[in-house]
Structure formats: C-alpha cells, structure tokens
Amino acid sequence: MNFDKTDRLISLIEDSVNAIKPHHFISAYNLKIFNRNFYDELVEITASDDTDDVKDEYRLKAFAKKYHYDYAMCDKDFLKTEFLRFTFDENKVLSNLTKAYWQIQTRKKITDNISFVLYEPYDQIAAEAVKNQEPTIEDIEREFWSNCPEIDKMNNLLNIYRERWYGHFYECDLEYYSECDIHTKKNELGEYLEEIRLCGLLRNDCLPEMLLCGIAQEINSLCESIIKLLQMMRKSTEPTIKEPISMIDQGTLKVQTVEMQQTPDNEKVGIARYKFIIDKEKESVILKIYEFWQNCEQSKEGYANVFKDITRQQFLEMVTTADFSQIYIKPAIRQRVGYNVVLLSKIIKSDEWTNEAEKNLNTTITKLKKNTQFAEYGSLKTTFPYLFPRRCREMP
Numbered sequence: 001m002n003f004d005k006t007d008r009l010i011s012l013i014e015d016s017v018n019a020i021k022p023h024h025f026i027s028a029y030n031l032k033i034f035n036r037n038f039y040d041e042l043v044e045i046t047a048s049d050d051t052d053d054v055k056d057e058y059r060l061k062a063f064a065k066k067y068h069y070d071y072a073m074c075d076k077d078f079l080k081t082e083f084l085r086f087t088f089d090e091n092k093v094l095s096n097l098t099k100a101y102w103q104i105q106t107r108k109k110i111t112d113n114i115s116f117v118l119y120e121p122y123d124q125i126a127a128e129a130v131k132n133q134e135p136t137i138e139d140i141e142r143e144f145w146s147n148c149p150e151i152d153k154m155n156n157l158l159n160i161y162r163e164r165w166y167g168h169f170y171e172c173d174l175e176y177y178s179e180c181d182i183h184t185k186k187n188e189l190g191e192y193l194e195e196i197r198l199c200g201l202l203r204n205d206c207l208p209e210m211l212l213c214g215i216a217q218e219i220n221s222l223c224e225s226i227i228k229l230l231q232m233m234r235k236s237t238e239p240t241i242k243e244p245i246s247m248i249d250q251g252t253l254k255v256q257t258v259e260m261q262q263t264p265d266n267e268k269v270g271i272a273r274y275k276f277i278i279d280k281e282k283e284s285v286i287l288k289i290y291e292f293w294q295n296c297e298q299s300k301e302g303y304a305n306v307f308k309d310i311t312r313q314q315f316l317e318m319v320t321t322a323d324f325s326q327i328y329i330k331p332a333i334r335q336r337v338g339y340n341v342v343l344l345s346k347i348i349k350s351d352e353w354t355n356e357a358e359k360n361l362n363t364t365i366t367k368l369k370k371n372t373q374f375a376e377y378g379s380l381k382t383t384f385p386y387l388f389p390r391r392c393r394e395m396p
Contacts, residue, residue: 003164005135005143009226010168012103012134013219017170019100020177020215022188025208027088028195038066039199046200055200059083088201097211098122102129104218122207137225144233155237161230169223175369177216182209275320276353283316285347289340290315292383296376303375306336319344322356335371342368343380346387 031039045058063083064071071079084092102125148157175181182190183206193209196202278286293307306327307315318324328337338361345354345365358364 001147001160002143003147005139006161006164009135009140009222010165012100013168013170013222016100016104016215016219017172019096020172020212020219022192024093025088025189025192025196027086028199028201029192031087031199032195035066038062042199042201046198052203059200063087087199088196090202090204094122094204094207094211095125097208097215098125099129101211101215101218102126103132103134104215104222105130137222137229140226141229154233158230158234158237165226165230169227170219171223172216172219174213174216174220175366177213179209179213182212276322276348276350276356278316278320278348282347286316286319286344287312289343289384292380293336293340293376296379304333304336306333306340319348322353323360324357325360328361335374336376338363338368338371339374339377339380341365343384343387 028039028042031042041062042059045055045062048055048058050058060076060079060083061071063069063086064074064079067082067086069079069082144157144161148154176187176189178187181187182193185191185194189212190209193202202208290307290312293305296303296305310318310327318326324337324341328334330337341357341361342365345357348354354365361368
C-alpha cells in the first residue's frame with residue numbers, strides 16, 4: 001500500500017496550523033509587559049523622522065545596550081540575527097505564512113486565486129509552492145482506490161485511513177482569524193500585530209492579515225472535505241435499507257407537525273411547527289449539557305442552573321423545536337442560555353436548526369458566541385473541550 005499523498009497532505013495541514021499559531025506574533029507584546037523600557041525605546045525610534053536604515057541601526061544599538069553586546073566590536077550580521085530571534089523576524093514569519101498559504105490551496109483554488117497579489121520578496125516562494133502541485137482531495141480518493149483492489153476489504157482500509165488521520169483534523173476559529181478584525185485590532189491577533197508594527201518590526205500593512213485568514217479558511221475547508229470523503233466511503237459499505245415514505249426532509253432532518261391551538265373565540269386552529277430529528281448519538285451528547293447544568297454548584301454566588309425546574313423531556317422539546325425563547329427572556333440567565341444554543345448548534349451541525357434557533361431568539365449565533373461573561377464558562381470549556389474553537393476535529 002502507498003500512502004504518500006495522504007502523508008504529504010497531513011504534513012501540509014500540520015505545517016499550516018503551526019504557521020498561524022499566535023505565539024509567532026506575541027514577542028512585541030511580551031516586550032511591552034516584561035521589558036517596558038526597551039519596548040518604549042523601539043517605539044520612539046519607529047516614530048522618529050529618520051530613514052529606515054538609520055532606524056534599523058538605532059534598534060540594533062538599543063538591543064546591544066540592553067543585552068550587553070559591544071556594538072562597535074560585534075559582527076553586525078550576528079547582532080541582527082540575535083535581535084530578530086529575540087524580537088520578531090518579519091521575513092521569516094511572512095515567508096512561512098506565504099509558503100503555507102499556497103501549499104494548502106487545492107489546484108482549483110489556485111486557479112481561482114491566481115489574482116492574489118504576490119508581494120516581493122515572497123512571490124518566488126508562492127511560485128514554488130504552486131509549481132509543486134500538492135495533493136488534493138481527488139488525489140486522496142484516487143490513492144484510496146489504488147490501495148483497495150477488493151471491495152470486501154474496504155472497511156479494513158477505511159480503518160487504516162481513520163488511524164492515519166487521527167489527530168489531524170482541525171477547525172480554526174474564523175472569528176479569531178478574521179482579516180477585518182485583525183486589521184482593525186478588534187481581537188488578540190490584531191493587538192499583537194499592532195505592537196509589532198509600533199516597534200518597527202513589521203512594515204507590511206496587510207499581508208499578514210490576508211495570509212492568516214486565508215490559511216485558516218483553507219485548513220477548515222480541507223479538513224471538512226477529507227471528513228466528508230471518508231464518511232461517504234464508509235456509508236457506501238453499509239447495506240442498503242429501503243426507507244419507508246415519510247414527511248421527513250432528509251437533507252435538513254426536519255419534519256413538519258401540526259398542533260391544535262384554541263383562539264380567544266374558542267375556535268381550534270392548526271398551527272404548523274417544525275421539529276428536528278436528532279439521532280441518538282447526538283442526543284446523548286446534548287443531554288450531557290443538560291446534566292452539566294443540573295449538577296453545577298448553584299450554591300456559589302454568581303452560579304445558576306439555566307434549566308432549573310425544566311425536565312429532561314421539556315429540555316429535549318426545546319432542542320427539537322430549536323426554541324429556547326421561554327428561558328432566554330430571563331435577564332439573569334440570558335448569557336448562559338445563549339451560549340448553550342451556540343454549543344448545541346455545534347453538536348447538531350444543521351444550518352436549518354441554527355437558522356430556526358436564531359429566528360426564535362431574534363439574534364445570531366455570532367452575537368451569542370460573545371456571551372462568555374458568566375461564572376460557569378470555564379467549567380463548560382473544561383467539560384466539553386471538543387465544542388470550543390481551535391480544536392482538533394473528531395474522526396468521521
């Protein structure tokens with residue numbers, strides 16, 4: 001068997017994930033916290049009217065003085081290398097980001113994105129990455145079938161692929177890597193880059209933001225495509241069962257029901273409602289959230305059970321109708337309820353369910369994600385780490 005394409009694609013994903021990790025950009029922020037005098041000196045040099053060459057010289061002199069190098073006697077290339085290693089090496093970081101961005105693109109996307117501006121001196125790095133024609137989803141599928149000469153051995157081979165991909169499916173938080181939010185300094189990464197620019201260590205205005213956002217999006221897209229491919233192959237090994245005709249929309253797991261309600265005039269009318277069909281595996285995970293709140297320490301100040309006096313069946317009814325409005329209206333627990341809807345949307349993974357939940361609460365999941373200022377948030381992250389951003393995806 002040959003797994004060269006799979007191994008190479010896994011390597012590209014890991015390289016890309018590593019390239020966008022925040023620790024590459026925290027150096028100047030750390031200077032501000034732990035070496036404030038040196039940080040202030042770099043900021044002052046950057047804000048001066050001197051030429052870039054003069055500013056670079058002054059930065060090296062400031063570094064030499066701070067860390068007891070003899071500037072007059074020391075080799076300037078060595079001193080510059082040490083300075084960049086200690087602070088921020090723009091060329092090294094942007095080279096790695098450029099390489100990661102172009103390597104992880106599929107062939108189709110390379111064609112679509114060929115108008116992407118190739119900044120010097122990184123255009124050659126991009127050109128090499130494009131020329132290499134790295135593996136695509138189609139290559140992985142072809143590799144799979146070349147390793148599977150007999151259909152009855154397909155399940156065994158799928159298990160091998162499952163083990164090979166274990167721990168390599170990632171889901172980047174696209175809000176964290178939002179190009180707009182980074183550029184306008186609305187999030188952590190934007191603040192780090194701003195500190196680096198204030199110190200004069202990053203001179204490019206927008207390339208880091210574009211690359212960080214593009215890589216994060218492509219990591220998610222690529223991992224999701226591989227997961228779908230393996231799920232499709234696994235499903236093809238299952239025996240075909242003829243399903244009875246039903247009103248269920250199989251694409252959205254949604255079924256329409258009609259409930260009789262009485263009007264003020266004592267007339268009965270049928271009200272159409274949608275319910276969502278939740279499979280047993282997802283239901284078991286959903287009930288763990290219910291149990292988390294039932295077991296939380298309500299005696300502590302600031303803690304609360306959002307599902308107090310709500311039975312398990314009533315909770316499941318809220319889930320299947322995507323309607324938490326009856327408890328969301330309570331100001332004391334609104335943030336907690338909203339964030340539970342966020343977690344449930346990640347478990348259910350249905351755009352239809354999410355849209356219905358948003359409509360019932362008259363808000364959006366994006367807004368609800370920001371509701372993290374409640375006492376149990378840390379415990380939620382500890383109890384359900386797989387539902388929070390920048391996590392490794394579950395295996396298909």
